[in-house]
Amino acid sequence: MDIYDELLRWAKGEGVELFGIEPRRIPGRGIGVVATKDIQKDDRILHVPTTTLRAIETVPKHITKNFPKDARVHGLLAADLALETLSPTSKYAAWNAVVPSQSDIFATLPLAWDPALHPFLPPPALSLVQKQLAKFALDHASFQTSLPSLPSSPTVPRDTYLYTWLLTNTRTFYFETPRTLRLRLPRDDRMVLQPVADLFNHAAAGCAVSFDAASFTITADRPYAAGDEVYICYGQHSNDFLLAEYGFVLEENGWDEVGLDEAVLAELDGKQRERLEERGFLGGYVLDADTVCYRTQVALRLLCVPLREWRRFVDGGVGEGEEAAQAKVDRLLVKILRRYLVKIDGTLETLSTLEVGEVGQREMLSMRWQQIRGLVDKTIMGLES
Numbered sequence: 143m144d145i146y147d148e149l150l151r152w153a154k155g156e157g158v159e160l161f162g163i164e165p166r167r168i169p170g171r172g173i174g175v176v177a178t179k180d181i182q183k184d185d186r187i188l189h190v191p192t193t194t195l196r197a198i199e200t201v202p203k204h205i206t207k208n209f210p211k212d213a214r215v216h217g218l219l220a221a222d223l224a225l226e227t228l229s230p231t232s233k234y235a236a237w238n239a240v241v242p243s244q245s246d247i248f249a250t251l252p253l254a255w256d257p258a259l260h261p262f263l264p265p266p267a268l269s270l271v272q273k274q275l276a277k278f279a280l281d282h283a284s285f286q287t288s289l290p291s292l293p294s295s296p297t298v299p300r301d302t303y304l305y306t307w308l309l310t311n312t313r314t315f316y317f318e319t320p321r322t323l324r325l326r327l328p329r330d331d332r333m334v335l336q337p338v339a340d341l342f343n344h345a346a347a348g349c350a351v352s353f354d355a356a357s358f359t360i361t362a363d364r365p366y367a368a369g370d371e372v373y374i375c376y377g378q379h380s381n382d383f384l385l386a387e388y389g390f391v392l393e394e395n396g397w398d399e400v401g402l403d404e405a406v407l408a409e410l411d412g413k414q415r416e417r418l419e420e421r422g423f424l425g426g427y428v429l430d431a432d433t434v435c436y437r438t439q440v441a442l443r444l445l446c447v448p449l450r451e452w453r454r455f456v457d458g459g460v461g462e463g464e465e466a467a468q469a470k471v472d473r474l475l476v477k478i479l480r481r482y483l484v485k486i487d488g489t490l491e492t493l494s495t496l497e498v499g500e501v502g503q504r505e506m507l508s509m510r511w512q513q514i515r516g517l518v519d520k521t522i523m524g525l526e527s
């Protein structure tokens with residue numbers, strides 16, 4: 143019996159039901175879920191009882207009681223995995239056997255890459271990785287403090303905990319349990335691990351995931367032919383988000399966007415930044431395949447029109463010289479984006495000769511910067527036409 147059959151046998155015993163799908167190895171994406179027969183739109187394809195979930199409630203008491211009262215669910219689930227995976231008699235052995243290995247996780251997740259590669263992440267991805275590092279440091283400190291009080295005082299290397307922490311980060315679903323609600327945990331920490339449902343890969347549009355107190359259900363969003371990979375959508379995420387949080391980028395991603403803070407903020411002096419801050423418009427500048435965001439328009443307009451006119455624009459008023467003002471903003475934007483293209487090309491050039499990290503990691507970074515270059519280029523062409 144292979145590891146997937148073993149997982150399905152175990153899952154069936156837990157009440158998990160699969161309808162016309164099965165897990166399969168997919169080149170470049172680890173494991174994914176594939177249709178074993180033709181599936182119609184709205185067909186129910188997976189049903190997972192909430193009793194199978196690994197949640198804050200299922201973390202053994204001897205672990206939770208040694209963690210601080212306000213410990214994050216993420217940190218607790220990772221602790222449970224790190225301690226339980228070490229045990230050969232794990233109740234979750236069938237699930238443990240199919241999840242990505244430590245070396246796979248470390249190769250794909252930027253947080254675990256050689257830090258010398260971090261400056262080459264696009265700024266929005268870098269900012270997410272820095273936030274992850276801060277959260278990991280807190281969770282790891284709690285974990286280390288708790289180890290001596292656990293039965294047999296185990297020794298768990300930092301890398302083992304980092305592995306289970308990242309595994310948790312890439313495989314959890316949003317779910318409200320009685321305890322996450324009672325403790326009023328932040329939304330991003332209302333997480334559960336969901337064996338089998340966690341085998342679905344992501345696409346910009348995918349099957350619908352719904353849940354209630356009793357179960358999670360996944361329903362086909364469209365027809366699938368036998369042999370097709372079936373996806374869910376982890377959220378409306380840009381490729382920078384997917385890279386930082388999940389370690390991949392999509393070739394086709396209608397939710398993709400390019401962060402422009404670096405390029406736009408460089409144009410602003412201290413007073414201008416202060417003005418934008420006062421009105422809630424400092425930073426968060428992005429463009430996507432179709433538009434440059436309103437926040438960017440507000441920031442650049444400050445550089446193009448007298449203050450009184452800018453204030454009227456921010457307040458939603460349109461003055462007489464609106465067309466001329468917008469033309470000025472567009473010209474400035476083209477100039478800024480052209481400068482940004484030069485910077486992107488420099489980054490791509492450096493990446494092509496860099497020797498830190500793994501080849502696959504540098505290729506992933508180059509691919510992402512090429513995507514960003516494509517979106518910036520497209521925007522310039524749109525503005526100039």
Ligand SMILES: C[S@@+](CC[C@H](N)C(=O)[O-])C[C@H]1O[C@@H](n2cnc3c(N)ncnc32)[C@H](O)[C@@H]1O
Nearest residue numbers: 171172173242312313340341342343344388390
């Ligand atoms: C919830 S798991 C999905 C199952 C996973 N492929 C596995 O082997 O166990 C999420 C991970 O799957 C991979 N993944 C998901 N969607 C992907 C996609 N569209 N392309 C490449 N990798 C993807 C990433 O490594 C991500 O961190």
